[in-house]
Amino acid sequence: MTNLINNILTFLYMLIGVGFLIAAIESFRDKTNSARYGTGLFWTLFAVIFALGQWLPKALVGALLLVIGLLSLLKQVKVGHIKEINVKTAEKAALKLRGWIFLPSIILAITAILVAQFTPFGGQVGIGAAAILSLIVAIALTKSKGKDVFDDTQRMVRSVGSAGVLPQLLATLGVVFTASGVGKVTAHAISSVFPTGNHLLGVALYCVAMALFTIIMGNAFAAFAVITAGIGIPFVVAQGGSAVVVAALGMTSGYCGTLMTPMAANFNTLPVALMEMKDPLGVIKQQAPIAIPMLLIQILLMYVLAF
Amino acid sequence: MEYIRLIGVLVIILGFAFRLDTVAVVLISALATALASGIDFTKFLAILGQGFLDNRMVSLFFLTLPMIGVIERNGLKESAVNLIHRLQNLTPGRIFDIYLLIRELACVFGITLQGQVQFIRPLINPMAQAAASVEAKLTPKDVDRIKARSAATENFGNFFAQNLFVASGGVLLMASTMKSLGYKVDPTGIVLYSIPVAVITLVLVFFYNRLFDRQFAKKGRANND
Numbered sequence: 001m002t003n004l005i006n007n008i009l010t011f012l013y014m015l016i017g018v019g020f021l022i023a024a025i026e027s028f029r030d031k032t033n034s035a036r037y038g039t040g041l042f043w044t045l046f047a048v049i050f051a052l053g054q055w056l057p058k059a060l061v062g063a064l065l066l067v068i069g070l071l072s073l074l075k076q077v078k079v080g081h082i083k084e085i086n087v088k089t090a091e092k093a094a095l096k097l098r099g100w101i102f103l104p105s106i107i108l109a110i111t112a113i114l115v116a117q118f119t120p121f122g123g124q125v126g127i128g129a130a131a132i133l134s135l136i137v138a139i140a141l142t143k144s145k146g147k148d149v150f151d152d153t154q155r156m157v158r159s160v161g162s163a164g165v166l167p168q169l170l171a172t173l174g175v176v177f178t179a180s181g182v183g184k185v186t187a188h189a190i191s192s193v194f195p196t197g198n199h200l201l202g203v204a205l206y207c208v209a210m211a212l213f214t215i216i217m218g219n220a221f222a223a224f225a226v227i228t229a230g231i232g233i234p235f236v237v238a239q240g241g242s243a244v245v246v247a248a249l250g251m252t253s254g255y256c257g258t259l260m261t262p263m264a265a266n267f268n269t270l271p272v273a274l275m276e277m278k279d280p281l282g283v284i285k286q287q288a289p290i291a292i293p294m295l296l297i298q299i300l301l302m303y304v305l306a307f
Numbered sequence: 308m309e310y311i312r313l314i315g316v317l318v319i320i321l322g323f324a325f326r327l328d329t330v331a332v333v334l335i336s337a338l339a340t341a342l343a344s345g346i347d348f349t350k351f352l353a354i355l356g357q358g359f360l361d362n363r364m365v366s367l368f369f370l371t372l373p374m375i376g377v378i379e380r381n382g383l384k385e386s387a388v389n390l391i392h393r394l395q396n397l398t399p400g401r402i403f404d405i406y407l408l409i410r411e412l413a414c415v416f417g418i419t420l421q422g423q424v425q426f427i428r429p430l431i432n433p434m435a436q437a438a439a440s441v442e443a444k445l446t447p448k449d450v451d452r453i454k455a456r457s458a459a460t461e462n463f464g465n466f467f468a469q470n471l472f473v474a475s476g477g478v479l480l481m482a483s484t485m486k487s488l489g490y491k492v493d494p495t496g497i498v499l500y501s502i503p504v505a506v507i508t509l510v511l512v513f514f515y516n517r518l519f520d521r522q523f524a525k526k527g528r529a530n531n532d
Binding site: 009012013015016019020049050053054056057058059060061062063064065066068069070072073075077085086089090091092093094095097098099101102104105106108109112113116117122123124126127128130131132134135138139141142144148149151152153155156157160162163164165166167168169170171172173174175176177178179180181182183185186188189213216217218219220221222224225226228229230233237243244245247248249250251252255258259263266267268270271272274275277278279282283285286287289290293294297298301305 | 309310312313315316319320323324328329330331333334335336337338340341343344346349351352353354355356357358359360361362363364365366367368369370371372373374375376377378379380381382383384385386389415416417418423424427428432447451452454455456457458459461462463465466467470472473474476477479480481482483484485487488490491492493494495496497498500501503504507508511512515
């Protein structure tokens with residue numbers, strides 16, 4: 001069974017590789033993009049890693065990642081020009097399909113959960129199966145042609161861009177941190193100030209650190225990789241706290257930080273510009289009265305649910 | 308000096324705080340950490356490659372993109388706009404309540420539209436302003452506050468409900484990171500434990516919106532006296 005699941009997963013990763021390859025082809029072809037070769041290469045390398053990574057030497061995959069980092073550092077990765085959706089067609093389709101347009105999304109969410117809960121295949125295969133099934137339903141529902149789906153795929157992958165691969169890179173950073181003993185050093189440093197073993201103190205320390213580091217970095221995903229290894233594991237999980245509760249509530253504690261920082265520009269500064277607001281911190285001021293009580297509530301929730 | 312190992316943490320914090328290229332910052336942080344901990348370069352490449360391959364599940368959400376693309380081309384946004392347009396004769400606070408509910412439900416089904424661009428500016432903000440001006444004449448400060456609250460409502464829904472979708476980047480990142488740290492965590496379990504936060508947000512913001520409405524109602528009465 002484990003073998004079968006692994007084979008299915010390898011197949012799913014190859015499919016992601018195909019999606020990246022489609023983005024690569026269209027990036028190479030985008031003559032308006034001053035960095036089209038770099039961007040095309042960026043997606044090609046990811047396509048290779050996802051489709052063939054299984055069979056490549058691990059050090060080679062690591063080296064390819066460094067090439068990707070270099071491309072990105074030298075500003076050779078740019079979104080370029082992406083053809084926008086035709087609003088007229090979209091409006092016409094919306095009138096015709098009405099509520100049915102939401103059906104594929106509903107099938108996606110429900111299938112993923114059902115496969116995860118009621119089959120031995122598990123959550124990851126569930127996501128893959130749900131994605132494929134919902135795509136088939138969407139194609140049938142909208143009578144889309146192969147060319148349309150190709151176009152939709154390249155548009156979505158390219159517009160998500162390098163932000164889409166960031167979560168996986170951050171998770172990888174977590175692996176390097178663990179291999180280098182970063183978690184142990186942080187835990188050691190903090191435990192000289194705060195005692196381990198007090199459950200409530202540990203939970204509060206972790207949640208507040210998640211929020212604070214997110215405020216500084218503007219990104220809860222980045223904070224999660226660092227703070228969970230350094231504080232979440234030694235101060236909460238190693239004390240008997242449930243890992244799943246710690247993960248779920250730790251991340252949302254980080255989001256409380258996101259709501260209070262101008263560093264999260266996409267969420268707190270972009271609307272200021274979009275709506276020509278006078279107060280640059282206006283959005284944050286409206287969010288803080290919810291974010292602060294939510295952080296306290298989550299500390300209590302984690303304390304109650306994790307132990 | 309074992310604290311030198313924390314150099315990568317410093318790189319990450321400074322790199323993100325100064326908005327340097329994120330992909331490069333993460334990789335530099337990894338390299339600096341490994342070298343500072345006495346891991347040689349070839350060994351580092353192997354750890355990095357293995358770590359990336361082991362965490363491929365985080366990127367499974369890419370598989371959902373073609374479907375989202377197909378329905379987007381066929382009027383996903385337009386259908387949502389039509390749905391929201393039916394909200395008539397409501398106070399600003401009620402508009403925010405209902406938008407938050409819709410936003411959280413959209414999260415459950417993995418629909419992530421760029422809310423600020425697609426819904427808040429063209430739709431929710433003007434609707435809320437129109438609703439508020441029924442009660443009282445709006446000062447520039449009121450207008451600014453309504454804009455800010457419209458944007459805030461989108462962010463509340465997005466952040467406190469996004470973990471309700473099992474194939475979201477965040478949920479997969481948590482499960483994968485926990486696995487790397489030696490604890491097996493099921494994505495479905497994360498979704499389950501994210502439900503309380505989403506519900507509490509709805510309740511808390513509901514009361515918060517009543518306060519918002521009361522400010523405008525009070526002003527309206529003061530103007531009529």
